[in-house]
Amino acid sequence: MAIPSLTTQNAAVAYIHYFSFMLCFSSLSIERLLLKEDPNRREVINLLLTDIVYGLSALSVLVTGILRVLYYGQGSNFYTENPIFWIKVGIFLFVGALSLYPTITYILWAIPLRKGELPIVDISLVKRLAIVINIELIGFGLIPLLATLMARGVGLTN
DSSP states (O other), rough: OOOOOOOHHHHHHHHHHHHHHHHHHHHHHHHHHOOOOOOHHHHHHHHHHHHHHHHHHHHHHHHHHHHHHIIEEEEEEEHTTTHHHHHHHHHHHHHHHHTTHHHHHHHHHHHHHHHHHHOOOOOHHHHHHHHHHHHHHHHHHHHHHHHHHTEEETOOOO
């Protein structure tokens, strides 16, 4: 079996990066839509599964992003010397840190679920989670804009 060319590898890593980003954004959007007061068992399970997809896709975005910077992109200097790249990375890390609150909340919901009970989800918790997820969605919405600017050399001093 032949090893794919560097161009093919580059394209594959880029595709996985973009697809993972879309999966990340869409799963976060679905998570926001599923969020409600007093969810039933199926709704809690769907939220848990959606958050797992979100986490795995975010991890894939991170890994493929690192691969693109180090091996398959336009050279590490192109990225690391551009302040827009660091803003983009900062937003990604900020969104990732924000996502800990919903994720930990959902993990805690699994405890009563295992006992055959439903978690207590009141309207104030739903509102807090909704605010966090909305901020995450806004952050994720900014990342492609920054990537587009960065790809066109905006931010570089040369």
